[in-house]
Amino acid sequence: xxxxxxxxxxxxxxxxxxxxxxxxxxxxxxxxxxxxxxxxxxxxxxxxxxxxxxxxxxxxxxxxxxxxxxxxxxxxxxxxxxxxxxxxxxxxxxxxxxxxxxxxxxxxxxxxxxxxxxxxxxxxxxxxxxxxxxxxxxxxxxxxxxxxxxxxxxxxxxxxxxxxxxxxxxxxxxxxxxxxxxxxxxx
Numbered sequence: 001x002x003x004x005x006x007x008x009x010x011x012x013x014x015x016x017x018x019x020x021x022x023x024x025x026x027x028x029x030x031x032x033x034x035x036x037x038x039x040x041x042x043x044x045x046x047x048x049x050x051x052x053x054x055x056x057x058x059x060x061x062x063x064x065x066x067x068x069x070x071x072x073x074x075x076x077x078x079x080x081x082x083x084x085x086x087x088x089x090x091x092x093x094x095x096x097x098x099x100x101x102x103x104x105x106x107x108x109x110x111x112x113x114x115x116x117x118x119x120x121x122x123x124x125x126x127x128x129x130x131x132x133x134x135x136x137x138x139x140x141x142x143x144x145x146x147x148x149x150x151x152x153x154x155x156x157x158x159x160x161x162x163x164x165x166x167x168x169x170x171x172x173x174x175x176x177x178x179x180x181x182x183x184x185x186x187x
Contacts, residue, residue, distance in 0.1 A: 003125070003154050006132040007172035009052055009140040010148055010180075011070070013062040014039040014166040024097050026089030026114075026146075029061045039166035040066045044073030046168050047140060052076060056131050057142040058084040066166060067142045074140075083127035086144035090114030105149065105159060117150070124150040138170075152180075 014036025018025040032040065047070060057067040059080040067078055090113030092100060103109035110116040115123075124147055131139065148169075149159040155171070155178035163169075170181045 002156075003128055003151075003178075004132040005173040006137045007170065008132060008138050009047065009050065010151065010169045010171055011043060011047070011066065011140060011142045012145055012148060012163045012165055012167070013058075013060075013066040013142065014043075014069075016062050018094070019165060022096055022098075023094055024089045024092050024101070025062075026086055026093040028093050031061050032065045036062070036165060037065070037069060040069035043166045043168055044070040048073045050138070050168075050170075052138055052140045053136045054079060055140045055142060056081050056084065056135070058086065058144060058147070060085050060144070063142050063144065070140075070142070076140075079131075079135075081127050081131065083123050084141065084143045084147055087117075087120045087146040088113070088115045120146060121150040121153055125154055128154070155180075 014032045016025065016030045016036055017033050018030050020033060052074060053076070055067055055071060055074065055076050055078045057063050057078055057080055059082055071078060090111045092111040092114065100109060100111065105117055107117050128151065145163045148163045153159040157178060167182055172179055
């Protein structure tokens with residue numbers, strides 16, 4: 001399971017009240033909180049001047065809001081890609097992530113009515129293969145923490161670990177495999 005060897009930027013949406021409380025959101029269409037809007041405002045200038053050609057965004061409210069804020073700095077065409085929406089957690093949406101989430105991530109447990117991690121990964125792979133082949137690189141992908149876990153898995157990188165809200169990440173293939181560099185590391 002791999003991706004086209006095309007560099008791109010990734011940005012997880014800004015914080016929501018569910019993120020702040022440690023609750024799963026999944027398919028719940030939650031708006032950004034004040035912190036999340038401020039995070040998106042800080043991300044915009046970091047992404048300006050990086051050669052980004054287009055924004056490919058999940059259509060969910062929290063990603064649309066993040067996209068609108070950062071696009072005040074980028075002024076780029078936006079494509080909303082349905083298959084970049086967050087994973088559906090079924091009966092666990094709106095509930096604490098622990099203790100069930102690590103089991104879901106490893107494919108050992110899927111809540112009732114939820115999408116499995118392998119199914120999420122296949123959906124994200126299909127979307128990224130289409131986007132990265134048809135768009136001029138680099139694009140900016142604005143999506144979700146679960147989506148980025150699937151992307152990391154497709155890159156052959158560890159899928160564990162939280163993706164910080166609204167921190168730009170540059171993803172590029174290299175001789176040693178995929179590398180992810182964050183804005184806080186000097187990009």
